[in-house]
Amino acid sequence: MRAVAAFVFLASAGLLTAGLVGAGASSSPPADVASSADVEKGREIYERCGACHSLERDRVGPRHCGLFGRRAGSVPGFVYSDAMRESRLFWGRKTLDRFLTNPLAVVPGTFMGYAGIPDPKEREQLLDYLDVATRGEQCDAAAGSAAKTDGDGRGRRGDVRD
Amino acid sequence: MSSEIALAPREALSRRKFLGGATTATLSAAAIGLLAGAPTLFARRASAETDEQDIRILNTALGAEHEAVAAYQVGAESGLLKKPTLDLAVQFQGQHKEHIDLLAATVKKLGGQPVAGKVSYAFPVEKLETEEDVLRFAAGLEKGAVSAYLGAVPILGSGELSRAAASILGDEAMHWAVLRYVLGENPVPHAFVS
Numbered sequence: 001m002r003a004v005a006a007f008v009f010l011a012s013a014g015l016l017t018a019g020l021v022g023a024g025a026s027s028s029p030p031a032d033v034a035s036s037a038d039v040e041k042g043r044e045i046y047e048r049c050g051a052c053h054s055l056e057r058d059r060v061g062p063r064h065c066g067l068f069g070r071r072a073g074s075v076p077g078f079v080y081s082d083a084m085r086e087s088r089l090f091w092g093r094k095t096l097d098r099f100l101t102n103p104l105a106v107v108p109g110t111f112m113g114y115a116g117i118p119d120p121k122e123r124e125q126l127l128d129y130l131d132v133a134t135r136g137e138q139c140d141a142a143a144g145s146a147a148k149t150d151g152d153g154r155g156r157r158g159d160v161r162d
Numbered sequence: 163m164s165s166e167i168a169l170a171p172r173e174a175l176s177r178r179k180f181l182g183g184a185t186t187a188t189l190s191a192a193a194i195g196l197l198a199g200a201p202t203l204f205a206r207r208a209s210a211e212t213d214e215q216d217i218r219i220l221n222t223a224l225g226a227e228h229e230a231v232a233a234y235q236v237g238a239e240s241g242l243l244k245k246p247t248l249d250l251a252v253q254f255q256g257q258h259k260e261h262i263d264l265l266a267a268t269v270k271k272l273g274g275q276p277v278a279g280k281v282s283y284a285f286p287v288e289k290l291e292t293e294e295d296v297l298r299f300a301a302g303l304e305k306g307a308v309s310a311y312l313g314a315v316p317i318l319g320s321g322e323l324s325r326a327a328a329s330i331l332g333d334e335a336m337h338w339a340v341l342r343y344v345l346g347e348n349p350v351p352h353a354f355v356s
Contacts, residue, residue: 048305048313049306050305050309052226052306056286057286060229111218111221111222113218113314113317115313115315115316
């Protein structure tokens with residue numbers, strides 16, 4: 001998991017631009033740290049999701065706050081497809097990268113009727129942004145109690161995790 | 163097919179009609195034109211599985227269109243939109259209603275049950291304090307809609323369905339561009355949408 005906590009506040013406040021964090025971005029970040037430019041690009045890519053998703057609210061698609069580590073199909077009160085609820089996916093960078101590449105191939109029957117994001121770099125940048133934004137302050141109250149496990153703290157055979 | 167669908171009389175846009183919130187149960191001539199290829203569409207259906215996938219895709223789009231109509235309703239009732247911007251919002255909402263009519267009719271043709279709009283939507287109304295806030299909110303929805311339809315076009319099960327989705331995409335893109343223009347931004351910032 002990338003260490004991007006430094007960007008959490010700025011991203012959640014909508015202030016993360018190359019200019020505002022220019023000083024921090026002027027030196028090369030460690031290899032496992034998302035650059036501010038990548039996070040900002042990821043924010044722009046996330047706007048493509050804006051017809052159906054938001055960070056804090058369930059819309060046509062479920063909220064994204066608290067996404068990482070959450071079992072697919074587990075946001076309380078949101079109506080998922082059977083396919084998503086039964087997918088055994090736990091959302092992390094690898095599972096999200098696979099899903100976003102071709103949602104219908106990874107979860108046949110998902111309600112997310114979207115062809116996917118074919119560009120690996122764009123998926124990486126989107127995940128850089130989500131990694132930051134879904135843990136930001138604006139998500140503190142919105143992450144809810146979606147399942148990280150199946151209720152007993154243990155996984156199940158067939159679970160798909162990073 | 164057209165004999166099954168009653169043409170809606172053209173009505174002048176009005177705030178009263180906009181705030182009334184009623185959707186027409188009929189299809190516009192343009193929508194009928196988009197469905198005109200439906201006989202070949204249905205003749206070329208690959209499988210029941212393809213139909214089910216198309217129904218899911220179209221119903222997801224339908225859900226987003228319902229939300230868009232509700233969002234414009236919130237914008238109009240906010241009192242923050244002044245003429246002529248309010249008139250534009252009324253027009254855009256009416257076009258989203260036409261999208262709903264087309265998508266719902268198509269879902270039914272495919273043997274599905276069109277999703278209904280929600281009783282209420284949790285819009286971020288606490289953040290809508292100015293006309294610019296409302297326009298940016300609407301622009302965000304329209305931009306997302308463009309991307310959503312762009313993502314749907316290549317996975318729909320027939321060329322005719324993709325054509326209909328692309329036609330809606332074009333309309334959403336025009337909404338987005340006009341809203342950007344009203345906001346003082348470059349209305350067409352890129353040669354391609356994504």
